[in-house]
Structure formats: structure tokens, C-alpha cells
Amino acid sequence: MDVYVCVGSSCHIKNTKGVIDKLNERIKAEGLEDKVELKGAFCMGECSQQGVSVRINDVIYSVMEEEADKFFDEHILNA
């Protein structure tokens, strides 16, 4: 599974690094390193959303660092 995290400037100020760190931490904790790959992506045109844009299979989600655990459970672990 490829998970694209927006590294555009509007998302950056909403803490892209925090979201990436949290998702990476969970990927390691669940032993999914060979199944889930985090990739950086350019602006997804969703800059006005509250959180950082994350795309999985053409669906774009808005993820705040504090919600990254829940996002991981719902959209990555359960996928």
C-alpha cells in the first residue's frame, strides 16, 4: 500500500512532519514496513482543509497529528 503525504507548504505549516513521524512509528510498531510505504507528494489542491492532506488509492483525507493514530487504524491497519 502506498500512502502519499502532502509536503506542500500549506500542509507543512499544519505539521506534515508530525503526521509522517506518527504514521512511521505505527508502521514500525505493527511490523508493516514491507507492506506500507509512505511517500511525499506535491500539493493535492486541498490546502484549505484543517489537516495535512494524505492520499490513499485516490481518496484524499485531511489528517491532524493528534488524529494520526485513529487515521492509521481506520484507513491503513484495517485496509
Ligand code: FES
Ligand atoms: S499544500 Fe497540501 S494540499 Fe496543498
